[in-house]
Amino acid sequence: MKIDEVRRLTSDQLAEQLLNLKKEQFNLRFQGATSQLEKTHRVREVRRDIARIQTVLRAKAATA
Known part of the structure; x- marks a missing residue:
């Protein structure tokens, strides 16, 4: 993603x-x-997707 x-x-x-x-x-x-x-590569992809989503959620919460 x-x-x-x-x-x-x-x-x-x-x-x-x-x-x-x-x-x-x-x-x-x-x-x-x-x-x-x-x-095995899927573990890394999922972990990074989680981090991306959390980052965007925090940014949206800060601006709201």
């Missing part, structure tokens, strides 16, 4: 996306612990 895409979303959409990414992160960690993780 690109930063431009994140900035276009509303706060509600960002919160929903953040929840989905947190669930995916949990599932990926669980798969990694049980040695079933195939796409």
Whole structure:
């Protein structure tokens, strides 16, 4: 997910996306612990997407 895409979303959409990414992160960690993780690069992508969304949410909260 690109930063431009994140900035276009509303706060509600960002919160929903953040929840989905947190669930995916949990599932990926669980798969990694049980040695079933195939796409190891996805862990890094999800972690960075979470950080992007949190950054944009904080910026929107500061301006509001």
